[in-house]
Amino acid sequence: MKREEVFNFSAGPSVLPREALERAAAEILNYNGSGMSVMEMSHRSAFFQEIFDATKAKLKAALNVPDTHEILFLQGGASTQFSMIPLNLLESAEGIADYAVTGNFARIAMKEAKKYGDIRIAASSEADNFTYIPAQEELQLTPGAKYFYYCANNTIYGTEWSYVPETEAPLVCDMSSDILSRPVDVSKYGIVYAGAQKNMAPAGVTVVIIDKSLAGREMPITPLMLSYKTMIEKDSMYNTPPCWCIYMLGLTLDWLEKQGGVAGMEAIKHEKAKMIYDILDNSRLYKPHARVDSRSEMNITFRTGDADLDAQFAKEAQARGLMNLKGHRSVGGIRASLYNAQPMEGVKALADYMKEFEVKHHV
Numbered sequence: 550m551k552r553e554e555v556f557n558f559s560a561g562p563s564v565l566p567r568e569a570l571e572r573a574a575a576e577i578l579n580y581n582g583s584g585m586s587v588m589e590m591s592h593r594s595a596f597f598q599e600i601f602d603a604t605k606a607k608l609k610a611a612l613n614v615p616d617t618h619e620i621l622f623l624q625g626g627a628s629t630q631f632s633m634i635p636l637n638l639l640e641s642a643e644g645i646a647d648y649a650v651t652g653n654f655a656r657i658a659m660k661e662a663k664k665y666g667d668i669r670i671a672a673s674s675e676a677d678n679f680t681y682i683p684a685q686e687e688l689q690l691t692p693g694a695k696y697f698y699y700c701a702n703n704t705i706y707g708t709e710w711s712y713v714p715e716t717e718a719p720l721v722c723d724m725s726s727d728i729l730s731r732p733v734d735v736s737k738y739g740i741v742y743a744g745a746q747k748n749m750a751p752a753g754v755t756v757v758i759i760d761k762s763l764a765g766r767e768m769p770i771t772p773l774m775l776s777y778k779t780m781i782e783k784d785s786m787y788n789t790p791p792c793w794c795i796y797m798l799g800l801t802l803d804w805l806e807k808q809g810g811v812a813g814m815e816a817i818k819h820e821k822a823k824m825i826y827d828i829l830d831n832s833r834l835y836k837p838h839a840r841v842d843s844r845s846e847m848n849i850t851f852r853t854g855d856a857d858l859d860a861q862f863a864k865e866a867q868a869r870g871l872m873n874l875k876g877h878r879s880v881g882g883i884r885a886s887l888y889n890a891q892p893m894e895g896v897k898a899l900a901d902y903m904k905e906f907e908v909k910h911h912v
């Protein structure tokens with residue numbers, strides 16, 4: 550298939566802005582008169598330092614990151630943060646943290662943290678198959694907790710927090726699948742982090758935005774590479790950073806700015822998600838997974854109630870260029886990821902297909 554014939558609904562790694570890919574292609578053999586590809590140059594070179602500083606400045610501007618916070622470009626995926634956070638913030642094995650378990654990744658993060666300290670479950674929607682996000686009143690907060698952990702958007706189940714939890718403990722938030730899709734008041738957070746491959750860049754860089762006052766408390770057993778303090782002091786360059794991914798993130802941020810930044814992105818995402826949820830709400834075939842008040846605008850999950858028909862939905866979609874609509878292997882069903890770089894035409898094509906499929910298959 551030609552790229553022009555395809556709309557990619559992958560949950561991650563996922564679609565990137567065409568403009569960013571085209572610029573990368575144009576510069577791939579010779580970046581800015583350096584005679585080298587970004588992939589080939591020293592991370593200590595002036596050429597790369599300029600890319601690094603500019604990308605950081607663009608991200609700082611896009612999310613309005615206050616000077617109290619540092620932006621880090623780390624490796625090991627979002628999952629490495631599951632260990633890095635407790636190691637750096639719990640202070641000792643007696644350290645307490647509250648976790649909201651609202652999906653697969655929050656549950657893994659909670660289990661990992663248990664290796665290092667006293668981890669409490671502030672709320673869990675697991676008994677309801679992660680169909681909803683708990684309300685503020687339902688959160689059981691522990692006085693003296695070192696931090697409160699949650700995942701803003703649950704990529705697999707298609708639910709998202711519609712509010713910022715109010716806690717005394719610093720907020721730590723996994724925004725892997727919704728960062729840059731809406732404005733965020735970063736000053737409310739101790740740590741915001743996100744793996745890049747959902748909504749920012751290729752897999753390989755993890756953005757961490759950390760309140761600098763939280764650094765320097767790591768447990769003595771903390772591996773060198775997992776110390777926020779070290780990474781802040783060395784400006785993410787203690788070792789070789791993921792240079793190419795940082796460069797790609799910069800190109801995505803240039804594109805984002807032209808779309809009206811995160812506020813522009815939020816308006817577009819409301820429109821895109823509404824198009825699909827309107828169909829689900831008026832359908833006699835499709836059953837949405839998420840409770841209405843907990844719906845994600847990034848990952849929309851639903852099923853027909855018949856696993857074979859779900860599979861047929863994804864297969865026939867693929868034949869017409871609507872790719873990667875199969876739900877996560879752990880939950881089945883159908884999932885459409887509508888990240889920033891998913892064009893409106895892609896969502897319209899999906900909407901048309903959903904209506905056609907329903908007419909053909911509803912009995």
Ligand SMILES: *Cc1c(COP(=O)(O)O)cnc(C)c1O
Pocket residue numbers: 561625626627628629654700702703704723724725726744745747
């Ligand atoms: C994909 C994802 C992760 C895991 O990311 P890796 O980079 O593969 O470790 C964690 N949290 C959320 C919300 C995700 O969507």
